[in-house]
Amino acid sequence: MSRAKELFSVKMADTTNREGYPAYTRSLEEQYVQTLLTNTIGNTFYADSDTLLSEADALHDQMLERNPEFVAKALVFARNKGLMRLQPIFGLAKLSSISTELFAKIFDNVVLIPSDLQDFFTILEGLGRGQGGRSIKRQVTRFLNNISEYWAIKYNGRGRGYSLGDIVKTVHPKPINDKQKAIFAYLVGKEYDKTQVPQISAYETLKKTINTREQIALIQEGRLPHEVVTGVIKPDKEIWNAILHQMPIFALLRNLNTLDRAGILDENRDYITSVLNDPERLKKSKILPFRFVTAFHQVEKAWVKDVLRQAVELTFDNLSEISGKTAVFLDVSGSMKGDYLRIGSVFALALYKKTKGNGIFWTFDTRVYDPSPSMYDSILSQAEKIEARGGTDTGAPVEKLRKDNVCVDNIIIITDEQQNTGSPFYNELEKYRRSINPNTKAFVIDIAPYRSSMVPPTDKNTHYIYGWSETVLEYIAMSIKGYGSMIENINKIEIGQA
Numbered sequence: 001m002s003r004a005k006e007l008f009s010v011k012m013a014d015t016t017n018r019e020g021y022p023a024y025t026r027s028l029e030e031q032y033v034q035t036l037l038t039n040t041i042g043n044t045f046y047a048d049s050d051t052l053l054s055e056a057d058a059l060h061d062q063m064l065e066r067n068p069e070f071v072a073k074a075l076v077f078a079r080n081k082g083l084m085r086l087q088p089i090f091g092l093a094k095l096s097s098i099s100t101e102l103f104a105k106i107f108d109n110v111v112l113i114p115s116d117l118q119d120f121f122t123i124l125e126g127l128g129r130g131q132g133g134r135s136i137k138r139q140v141t142r143f144l145n146n147i148s149e150y151w152a153i154k155y156n157g158r159g160r161g162y163s164l165g166d167i168v169k170t171v172h173p174k175p176i177n178d179k180q181k182a183i184f185a186y187l188v189g190k191e192y193d194k195t196q197v198p199q200i201s202a203y204e205t206l207k208k209t210i211n212t213r214e215q216i217a218l219i220q221e222g223r224l225p226h227e228v229v230t231g232v233i234k235p236d237k238e239i240w241n242a243i244l245h246q247m248p249i250f251a252l253l254r255n256l257n258t259l260d261r262a263g264i265l266d267e268n269r270d271y272i273t274s275v276l277n278d279p280e281r282l283k284k285s286k287i288l289p290f291r292f293v294t295a296f297h298q299v300e301k302a303w304v305k306d307v308l309r310q311a312v313e314l315t316f317d318n319l320s321e322i323s324g325k326t327a328v329f330l331d332v333s334g335s336m337k338g339d340y341l342r343i344g345s346v347f348a349l350a351l352y353k354k355t356k357g358n359g360i361f362w363t364f365d366t367r368v369y370d371p372s373p374s375m376y377d378s379i380l381s382q383a384e385k386i387e388a389r390g391g392t393d394t395g396a397p398v399e400k401l402r403k404d405n406v407c408v409d410n411i412i413i414i415t416d417e418q419q420n421t422g423s424p425f426y427n428e429l430e431k432y433r434r435s436i437n438p439n440t441k442a443f444v445i446d447i448a449p450y451r452s453s454m455v456p457p458t459d460k461n462t463h464y465i466y467g468w469s470e471t472v473l474e475y476i477a478m479s480i481k482g483y484g485s486m487i488e489n490i491n492k493i494e495i496g497q498a
Contacts, residue, residue, distance in 0.1 A: 027457055029070060029487050030464055032063045036078035036087045037467035038447055056087060060094045071095055072102040073493040076109045082467040083288050089116055093123040100135035105495045107139040114155035114164055117143060121170070122161040131170050141173040145180050149199035152183050154225045165189065199223065207232045216242045226251060240264050249275055249285045253292070256299050269303060276311045279318070288469055289315055289350075290343040296380050297342075309378035316350040316379070316470060320477035324409030326359040328352050329397040330386070331415035333365045337388035340447055343468055344414045345383035347445060349373060350473055351412055360408070364397045365389040394454055395428035402432045409437070410480060414445045415454075425454040429462070443476050 035056050063071050071091060079088040092110045096103040111117050117140065124132055131137070147164065156164045165187040175181035178196050185192035186200055194201045202222025206229070209215055219229055219242045226243045229235065235243060240262040247255070252275055259265050265272065275281065289312060296308045330348040332341060352361040352373050361373040363386060373382060394415060401408065411432075413425070433440055442462040444455060455462045463479050465472050465486055475486060 027487070028059075028063060028066060029074075029490075030457070030466075032059055032071070033074055033078070033486060033490065034446060034464075034466040035059050036074055036091065037082040037084055056090070060091050064094060064098050068095065068099045068102055069495075070491065072099075072106045072495050073490050076106050076493060076495060077490045078467075079110045079112065081469065081471045083286055083469045083471075084467070085116065086119065089119050090123055093120055093127060093129070096124075096132060096136055097129065100133075102495070104135060104139055108143070109496065111139075111143060114147065114151050117167060118155065118162045118164070121167060125161075137171050140167065140171050144168060144171065144173045144184070145176045147180070147183055149183060149197050150223070150225065152187055152197075153200060153203050153228050156187055157231075163187075203228060203232075212236065212238060215239055219243060220246070226255065235262070237263055241268070244268055245271065249278075249281050250287055250291070252276065253287065253295050256295055256304060260299065260301065260304075265301060265304065272304070273307050276307050277314060279314050282311060282314050283318065286469075287315075289346050290339065290468055293342045293346055293380065293383070296384075305380075309380045312346065312350075312379050316353070316473065319350075319354060319470060319474050321356055322351065322354045322359070322410065322477050323480055324358075325407070326351070326355045326410040326412060327397070327401060327406070327408045328355075328359060328361045329411070329413040329415075330361070330363045331365075331392060331394070331413070332363045332369075332386060332389050333392035334388055334390060335392065335416055340416055341386065341388050342383065344445075344447055345386045346379055347447075347473065348412075348414050349379045349382050350470075351476070353379070354473070354477065360401075360406070362397050362400070364393065366391045366393045366396065368397050368400045394425035398425065398428035398432050402428070402436055405436065407437050408440060410441050410443065412443045412445065412476065414447065416447065426456070426459070429455070433461075441480065443479065445472060445476075 060071075063074075072095060075088045075091045075095070078084045078091075088110050092103065092107070095106075111120060121131075124130065124136075144164075144167070152164060162170075168184050168187050173184065175184055178193065182192040182194075182196035183200070186197060192200075199222045202218045203224055206215060206218045206222070206224065209218070215233060216239060218224065219239065223246050226247055229239075229243055233239070240259065241264055244252070244259060244264060252259075252272065256265070256272075259268075292308050292312050292315070296305060299305060299308070328348050328351045330344055336344060348361060352359055353375060357375055361371065363369045363371055371382070371386065392415075394413065397413070398411065401411075411429070429440075429442055440461070442455070442459075443465060444462065445465050447466075447468060455464070463476075463485055465475055475489075479485075
């Protein structure tokens with residue numbers, strides 16, 4: 001076989017997608033990372049939550065049997081870079097029964113907040129592991145000794161199966177100081193030294209007072225989280241104003257409608273704008289971009305929508321520009337309807353803007369459409385106009401690129417990969433490389449948890465990328481410069497010392 005034929009020979013499909021269309025099997029490592037970064041164990045177009053959970057459970061077991069160290073690194077990556085919670089915590093629970101050493105090394109990098117710990121214990125119980133063993137109790141004790149008053153107040157409810165008090169009773173942690181001793185006693189309902197925990201004392205006093213002025217003073221002095229305040233009193237407009245000014249940025253984003261119903265949005269316009277449009281706060285918050293999309297679709301006030309538009313622009317503003325001429329293709333087929341399309345639209349338009357005009361943005365189902373994107377209109381405004389359509393032909397936009405004789409350096413396709421008609425993406429990609437540009441790199445952003453793929457792993461010029469955080473876009477910009485595959489980067493992670 002000649003070198004040219006060898007280079008462009010099309011590998012035969014070895015599996016099918018959920019529609020029964022030819023597809024390829026990616027490595028077990030890639031399937032695992034895909035599950036960690038995209039599987040929220042919720043219903044999708046082609047699979048219900050029970051099916052996804054069963055598949056994820058089996059995949060965790062397979063990967064743990066093959067390479068526990070890779071599992072540990074992938075869990076850290078998914079929790080911190082991919083900003084996913086449930087699958088990394090599920091994987092951590094599984095890892096704890098395979099390697100206590102690896103479990104100890106990554107525990108603090110996966111269990112970041114008390115709700116993570118609560119879910120961890122719920123999963124342990126669901127796996128038939130009960131309370132775990134000494135290695136688990138050792139790590140949990142360290143975590144509990146860093147529990148703040150704020151966390152003790154916010155996360156001691158019973159909505160997650162295990163309250164913090166339940167966990168303290170289970171683990172019996174030895175407090176490292178008088179303050180932690182008071183917090184532990186409070187969590188399990190025992191007498192505690194109120195002088196050690198002024199924030200908790202403010203909360204408990206709030207439960208008993210009906211004077212608005214006293215309530216506001218307690219909320220402000222105790223910096224009480226809105227969830228617990230609204231759980232013990234019914235705030236009026238004045239109290240909501242006090243709550244608003246100490247809400248973390250994510251809480252503010254999630255409660256815009258609540259604040260609107262309370263009638264305090266307009267009078268706090270400058271403050272809300274300053275919080276949601278603060279580049280540093282946005283960067284530190286690590287809010288997933290689709291959270292802004294959700295809020296945007298929920299609020300009605302025009303000025304709030306403008307603030308959210310700017311917030312999304314700022315979220316992506318610090319990412320690297322994409323070098324080389326780039327074609328961005330967004331799947332708008334029926335199976336993408338809902339969150340997939342909302343998220344995909346934001347990513348696609350952000351990527352297009354990062355080309356600085358040296359790019360193409362098309363949408364496709366069984367046909368290709370040019371939405372005429374603007375470099376200046378906001379991402380959210382443009383994304384709002386993109387709607388789901390019909391079937392899926394992932395090869396259609398690449399075919400059009402070839403027939404129009406357009407030379408690009410990069411092809412980025414955002415899809416759930418569930419093709420059901422037309423020429424396969426990989427066939428069209430290889431035709432394009434043969435006739436237009438043999439060095440074109442392809443990036444497949446798969447935002448669904450289905451485990452089949454459009455391109456075989458033997459294609460070294462095609463990168464598979466999974467997840468919903470802005471890290472996905474950063475990774476593409478770096479990969480174009482030779483940064484390597486997602487799996488390679490996970491393998492480079494150095495996990496901490498136990």
